[in-house]
Amino acid sequence: MKRSFLFLGVLLLALCARAQLTIDITTSGGRQVPIAVMPMAGDASQPQSVSDVIAADLGRTGLFRIVNTGGVTPLPTEPSEVNFADWTARSAEALVIGKVENVSEGRVEVRFRLFDVQKQGQLASYSYVVAPAQLRATAHRIADVIYERLTGDKGVFSTKITYVVKRGRRYELQVADADGFNAQSVLASNEPIMSPSWSPDGSRLAYVSFDVKKPIVVVQNLAQGTTRVVANYRGNNSAPAWSPDSRVLAVALTKDGLTQIYRIPAAGGDAERLTESSGIDTQPAFSPDGQWIAFTSDRGGSPQVYRMPAAGGPAQRLTFEGTYNVGPRFSPDGKTLAFVQRDGGRYRIASLELATGQVTVLTDGILDDSPSFAPNGKMILYEAQVGGRGQLAAVSGDGRVRQRLTSAAGDVQDPAWGPMPTN
Amino acid sequence: MKKAALYLIVVAVAAACSSQEVKHEPTVSDRSTAVPPTTAGGSSSTTRPTPSADSMRGNPLTDPNSPLAKRSVYFEFDSNAVKDEFRGLVQAHTRYMTDKRDTRIRIEGNCDERGSREYNLALGQRRAEAVKKVMTVLGVSDGRIETTSYGEEKPAAAGHDEGSWAQNRRADIKYPGE
Numbered sequence: 102m103k104r105s106f107l108f109l110g111v112l113l114l115a116l117c118a119r120a121q122l123t124i125d126i127t128t129s130g131g132r133q134v135p136i137a138v139m140p141m142a143g144d145a146s147q148p149q150s151v152s153d154v155i156a157a158d159l160g161r162t163g164l165f166r167i168v169n170t171g172g173v174t175p176l177p178t179e180p181s182e183v184n185f186a187d188w189t190a191r192s193a194e195a196l197v198i199g200k201v202e203n204v205s206e207g208r209v210e211v212r213f214r215l216f217d218v219q220k221q222g223q224l225a226s227y228s229y230v231v232a233p234a235q236l237r238a239t240a241h242r243i244a245d246v247i248y249e250r251l252t253g254d255k256g257v258f259s260t261k262i263t264y265v266v267k268r269g270r271r272y273e274l275q276v277a278d279a280d281g282f283n284a285q286s287v288l289a290s291n292e293p294i295m296s297p298s299w300s301p302d303g304s305r306l307a308y309v310s311f312d313v314k315k316p317i318v319v320v321q322n323l324a325q326g327t328t329r330v331v332a333n334y335r336g337n338n339s340a341p342a343w344s345p346d347s348r349v350l351a352v353a354l355t356k357d358g359l360t361q362i363y364r365i366p367a368a369g370g371d372a373e374r375l376t377e378s379s380g381i382d383t384q385p386a387f388s389p390d391g392q393w394i395a396f397t398s399d400r401g402g403s404p405q406v407y408r409m410p411a412a413g414g415p416a417q418r419l420t421f422e423g424t425y426n427v428g429p430r431f432s433p434d435g436k437t438l439a440f441v442q443r444d445g446g447r448y449r450i451a452s453l454e455l456a457t458g459q460v461t462v463l464t465d466g467i468l469d470d471s472p473s474f475a476p477n478g479k480m481i482l483y484e485a486q487v488g489g490r491g492q493l494a495a496v497s498g499d500g501r502v503r504q505r506l507t508s509a510a511g512d513v514q515d516p517a518w519g520p521m522p523t524n
Numbered sequence: 525m526k527k528a529a530l531y532l533i534v535v536a537v538a539a540a541c542s543s544q545e546v547k548h549e550p551t552v553s554d555r556s557t558a559v560p561p562t563t564a565g566g567s568s569s570t571t572r573p574t575p576s577a578d579s580m581r582g583n584p585l586t587d588p589n590s591p592l593a594k595r596s597v598y599f600e601f602d603s604n605a606v607k608d609e610f611r612g613l614v615q616a617h618t619r620y621m622t623d624k625r626d627t628r629i630r631i632e633g634n635c636d637e638r639g640s641r642e643y644n645l646a647l648g649q650r651r652a653e654a655v656k657k658v659m660t661v662l663g664v665s666d667g668r669i670e671t672t673s674y675g676e677e678k679p680a681a682a683g684h685d686e687g688s689w690a691q692n693r694r695a696d697i698k699y700p701g702e
Contacts, residue, residue, distance in 0.1 A: 293677035296642055309645075315630070315672040316645060337649050337673050340642045353646065355671065359653060360646035381646040397643055404643060428640045441640045448639060470640050486637075489684050515641060 124281055126504045128163040134251055137168040137193040141213070142176045142200040148233055151201060151211055154240035158258040158280065159247065162479075163502030168193040176200075180214065180223060188218045195224075195251060199243075201236075209233050213243050215250060224250045237282065255477040261519040262482060263287075263297045263306060264493060268511035274308060276323065279475075279518070281506055287323060296340055299519045300347040300367070307331070307341035307350055307367075318352050320367060331365055332372065342385045342394075343367070344411070351375070351385035351394055362396055375413035384428045387411060388435050395419070395429040395438055406440055406453070419453060422460055426451075428471065432478045437498070439463075439472035439481050450483050450496065463500040473518045480504075482518045584620065585699055591616040596680075597655050599693040601636070604647070604654045614655055617697055618662045630698045631655050633673040634680070636689035641675055648673030648695075655695045 138156040159165040168191055177183045178200040188196050199213030208230055215225040225246055229239050238259065245256030257279055266273045266286075274288035274297055288294060292311035299306060300320075310319045316339045318332035332338035336355030343350060350367050353360050360381045363372040375394070376382040381404070384397040388411075395408045398416065403424040409416040420426035425443030432439070435455075442451040442462065450464040450472045468486035475482065478498065485494040485505075491512035495504040506513075584590040595617075597610040606614065621627055633648030652671035660666055681688035 293674065295645070295675075295677065311674070311677070315632075315670075316674075336671055337645060339645050353642070355646075355649050359650055381643070381650060383646045384640070384642045397640075425639070427643045443639070446638075468638065486684075 123508075124161055124504050124506050126161055126163050126502065128502045131163075131501050133164060133166040134195060135166045135168050135193050136195040136197065136247075136251070137170050137188060137191065137218075138197045139170050139173065139199070140176060141198070141211070142178045144201050147201055147209065147236055149236040149240070151199070151213075151236055151240040151243070152197070154237055154280075155197060155244045155247065158241060158244035158256075161280065161504060162248070163497065163504075164252060178212075180216070183216065185216075185218055185221045193218050195247075197243075197247060204230060207232055209236065211236070211239050211243070215247050237278075241278070241280075254479060255521065257475045257477050257479070257518075257521070259522050260476060261303075262493075262516055263299065263519065264484075264516040265294045265297065265514050266508070266511050267293075267491070267514065274306070276306075276519075287326075288321065295515060297515060297517050298341050298343060299517055300343050301345050301520055302347050303520045303523065305347075305367075307343065309339045309341070318350070318365075320350075329369060331367065331369055332363075334372065340383050340385060342387055344387050345389055345391045351387065353383040353385065362394065375409070376416070386430050388431050389433055390435055395431065397427040397429070406438065419455070419458075420460070429453075430472050430474060432474050432498070433476055434478055437478075439474060439483075441470055441472070450481060452481075452498065461500065463496045463498075464494070464503075466494070469494075471515050471517075473516055475518050476521045480518075482516045484514045484516060592620055595697045596694045597651075597697075598690065599651055599695070601638075601689070601693065604651045606654050606658055611658070614658045615662065618659045618664055621659065621664045621668065622662075628668045628670070628700065630670045630672055632696045632698055633671065633675075634678060634692055634694050634696070635673075635676045636692040637676045637679065637684070638689070639676070641677070645673050645675035645677075648675050651693075651695045655697070 136159060138152050141152050144150050144152055156167050160167045177198045196216040196218055197213060202210050204210045210228060210230045212228045214223055217224055227246060231239050241258040244258040248256035260279045261276055262279055263276045266275055270291055272290050272294045273286045274294050275284050275286050277284040290312055295309035297306050297308040305320050305322050307318060307320045309316045316337050317330055318338045318341045319328050320331050321328045331350060332352050332354060334354050334356035338352060338354055340353035341350045348367055350365050352363055352365055354363050354372060360383045361374060362376045362382045362385045363374050365372045378398060378400040380398060380400040382396055382398045386395045391411055393408045394411050395406060397404050398407050404427045405418055406420040406426050406429045407416040407418050423442055423444060427441050429438040429440045438453045439450060441448055448468050449462050449466060450469045451460055451462045453460050466485045470484045472481045472483045480495045480497055482495045484491050491514035493506040493513050493516050584592045594613045597606055631652040633652035635644040635648050649671055652673060656669045656671050659669060679692040681691040
């Protein structure tokens with residue numbers, strides 16, 4: 102319930118929402134689970150088709166193959182009506198059926214069932230009573246259930262993403278559903294907006310504003326629309342990163358010379374210096390357990406990824422290949438860092454497995470930037486330059502599945518994937 | 525409008541500087557070879573003083589013939605070294621700062637689009653610091669110069685090639701109100 106209130110707040114804040122993202126996926130290798138998502142009985146009379154959204158969510162992951170459901174009549178809504186032999190013949194391994202009914206004035210009930218076709222057994226069955234306007238969100242919740250039952254991992258179809266859209270000299274900070282729908286502008290400016298970062302509780306965004314003709318760090322409450330300047334020191338103020346308890350921000354400041362890392366209470370307060378190098382230290386990121394801060398430093402002559410205790414202290418270099426490894430972000434389990442690596446003039450997203458030091462290059466763009474893990478750790482959202490424009494893209498942690506999120510308008514840059522919704 | 529006209533002039537001069545830098549021509553300055561700026565906006569470029577600029581004659585900061593009209597120091601890729609050809613420009617502003625002891629300035633560093641946004645923001649500030657250092661060594665007090673950065677966010681030229689990038693790797697000297 103809390104989540105829907107938050108969402109309503111974002112809606113009310115909306116300045117305008119034009120830029121819809123459309124998503125294309127490519128996959129290489131790996132087995133896809135064939136799944137049939139039947140049209141739900143009663144779906145057609147509703148403003149939003151639930152089954153279409155479920156199929157699109159699952160298909161976009163690259164982990165499923167959506168089986169053709171044409172010619173099946175009547176639409177099965179109960180287990181007894183399912184002809185498993187037919188689905189075996191269509192080589193479906195999983196089947197989703199359901200129905201959508203008006204139950205009272207302004208309320209709709211959505212019921213769905215997930216079956217294992219080979220075992221002819223039911224894997225999940227849920228019912229939701231919602232307002233018609235919540236049908237799309239409900240479809241995402243159903244897709245989350247199906248994804249988790251079939252893969253063992255949490256689904257992220259009900260999460261949100263944020264990113265900056267630049268059209269001419271106009272900048273907008275937008276928040277959208279993970280599938281690119283319902284894009285809402287939460288901030289607009291004629292000056293740049295950079296580095297949006299979700300508070301781990303999903304209620305606030307920290308970002309870099311240039312409204313005062315230089316970079317300062319601002320925290321915006323999404324439900325209330327209120328903003329608070331948390332860092333406006335002499336020089337640059339940038340690179341906000343939240344501690345896991347949402348209480349502290351690590352930021353990059355130049356108040357004492359070159360860029361160094363500091364910590365500041367998210368509610369406002371004094372900056373406490375954490376790094377003491379003679380070079381540039383920036384792009385801090387807290388580990389999910391709050392113990393570490395990974396960051397970029399060129400103290401050794403070239404920019405590399407380091408980590409230090411979250412309260413400051415001796416730093417340990419983590420990257421050694423090449424002369425440009427920057428912008429680390431922890432995976433939700435804390436075991437992997439995604440970062441930007443330069444190789445022969447191209448900038449790509451790479452991952453570093455902390456236990457082994459194994460580095461894997463995940464993308465093949467020319468100017469990839471700003472990696473951000475999905476809260477289930479399975480995909481990494483990032484910015485890619487395509488045809489001279491910033492566009493969003495996503496890649497699976499193993500590099501096999503790639504999505505490109507295309508916007509018709511302007512440059513789309515600096516994405517950040519939001520946390521799991523709190524229920 | 526005044527500001528826009530001034531901006532055009534600065535951009536035109538900046539373009540001239542960067543064209544020298546890119547082609548590695550001798551540093552003999554000949555303003556007649558200034559190339560038109562390639563910045564977005566589409567308005568025709570001109571270095572002719574506008575009527576409003578005429579009315580401000582006497583202010584060396586807005587006189588296009590003053591050495592102070594040049595505000596941008598350009599850098600090589602991945603470098604924050606102030607090249608010899610820009611020493612004179614920085615020294616001219618240092619002299620002005622020495623004369624006008626109440627004046628405070630901001631030096632804004634910029635980068636080309638290559639690389640990570642946040643790291644570029646830090647690199648831009650280091651370029652601004654390098655220009656500031658030249659001025660403080662010559663006697664301007666530290667507290668009168670704030671160094672900031674736009675990183676790659678405010679390119680002077682919008683292209684995705686070395687010609688544009690060379691114009692974007694720069695530090696701009698900004699006086700109050702600019």
